[in-house]
Amino acid sequence: MDFSALAYKIFQESITKYHVKNDVDQAFINPYKEDDIDGLLYRKNWIDTVQWHYEDIIRDPDIEPHAALKLKRKIDASNQDRTDLVEFIDSYFLQKYRTVEVKNNATINTESPAWAIDRLSILALKIYHMKEEAERTDASSDYVKKCHQKLEVLLEQRKDLSAAIDQLLSDIEAGDKYMKVYKQMKMYNDEEMNPVLRGIK
Template identity: 70%
Template sequence: MFSDFAFKVFEESINTYHEKDDVYQSFNNPYPKEDIAHLLYRKNWIDTVQWHYEDIIRNPDIEPSEALLLKRKIDASNQDRTDLVEYIDSYFLNKYQSVQVNRDATINTESPAWAIDRLSILALKIYHMHEEVERKDASRTQTKMQGKVGRTFGTKKDLSTAIDQLLNDIELGNKYMKVYKQMKMYNDEELNPILRGQK
């Protein structure tokens, strides 16, 4: 199943990141560019680095100048994340381009890649919840965290099933894909009035 394959790639990315656990470490993608695993690995690496950016920026003692710099990095990361989702959807559009769509086929509320994006974030939640459960100084919260870990595995099962069903429906022509570009106006120098005014 595609969801199992994707989740393993996400886990590989997360584990590799945490060998150094440094947002400034170099990125090396182990998969060839033509492989979908290359996009999945890159996507999760972006999510993993941003997860830690979000931790750092919540430090109440952070210097304002450092916080502003980090906010810019988070903005850039969000744009990279969106771009990767669209690349992954392009992969599926190309893969299923010759499928004969049934006359009564329906469209899904989200594309395959946006569902896969949620699976990538869920892989991070599971990893970090396990970290909290195993923390020696977290005895007061361990029981509550163990319950949350159990719920995330239920979510993983449901989300994985939904992703695989969607891809199967697209392959059979029961659903069809449409990709809507995100068009984030606040990053566009022509569409954001603040950026436009600085030109």
């Protein structure tokens, strides 16, 4: 099984499991070993799935300001967890391909494998929810038709992105491409770099 197919399968498992309760506060239980790539992928998508629903909730025009601020803090923390986990997944690939002899004419990709996989995880969520919309019985036929059309585009995007991920990994394994991991270095979470946080210390 290609890596993209394995990842997508695990993403679907995570999304399906979340929607059994469909509750952002439900406990997270990883069916895979935490530090194995399967466990990392499952946890990655679970973070994305919970945040997807955070983003829905915070757009409620009637949400109370205190609740919105509390939720915004959760979204910030979720974003940090997501970034940390993407970098952890890239570390897995660095370790996996550490002995590959990189060719002299090898090139670097515009994004690392894990950030491409991050896009696939989000795409899995888009496909799941667009399919839900396309199957609604309480919506107009015009709306349902448009959602079907959008779903077709998303499915094509999944096919293209999956192929690109597998090709990138194949190229890295063959030494035709090499990877580097640049830490995100988000400044607004740093108490020294964020002037607002620095000012209230």
